[in-house]
Amino acid sequence: MVQHYSAHVNASFAALADATRRGVLDQLARGDASITDLADKFEMTLTGMKKHDGVLELAGLVTTEKIGRVRTCRIGPSRLEREMAWIARYRQVWDARFEALDGVIDELKREEQARGRKQRK
């Protein structure tokens, strides 16, 4: 079996697996912010926020630019396209699978009813 490995998708989902990092993305989607602003907003040390920012940067979800002593964070370039596509496709297969199961159950019910009618005759 061919195993599709995607380090980028791994990094993105890992970055999203933390409520603070999702909060940071929500915040940056509304406007750029410095690491200091973010640390304040999320009641976190600068070191802690830098770590979260590093994880988001590795996943391509945030870019930072240092001007003078201020490091400004903004969202992008990743728009989570591959991650969205993966989940969408999975849900599609999921739905198809359970529709098929529903079909089998309906079929069994019909057969049972047919048997019931035969026995009553």
Add this chain to the structure above:
Amino acid sequence: MVQHYSAHVNASFAALADATRRGVLDQLARGDASITDLADKFEMTLTGMKKHDGVLELAGLVTTEKIGRVRTCRIGPSRLEREMAWIARYRQVWDARFEALDGVIDELKREEQARGRKQRK
């Protein structure tokens, strides 16, 4: 700032942050399988596959049932609805933000052209 914490969303994204676990979900979406089958397919030890299965189960992405000596895995009950919604909403804000930026850039261009015309007069 209210920080929306969701342990369940954390667990789901963490479960998806591994190519083998995504592969297992793809596989189970096509049909139920035993831990042994999955370990064989992904060329992994039983112990390794049990760990991956545990992470998927915690996230509600897989359920297992032990009948006799065979532990069968199937997908569900999570259809990744909240995770899909989170990404969809994020992409929406992302798009709106960059459309707004495009608007600002267009506005600046128009102003510059207007200034250029005035200077030529």
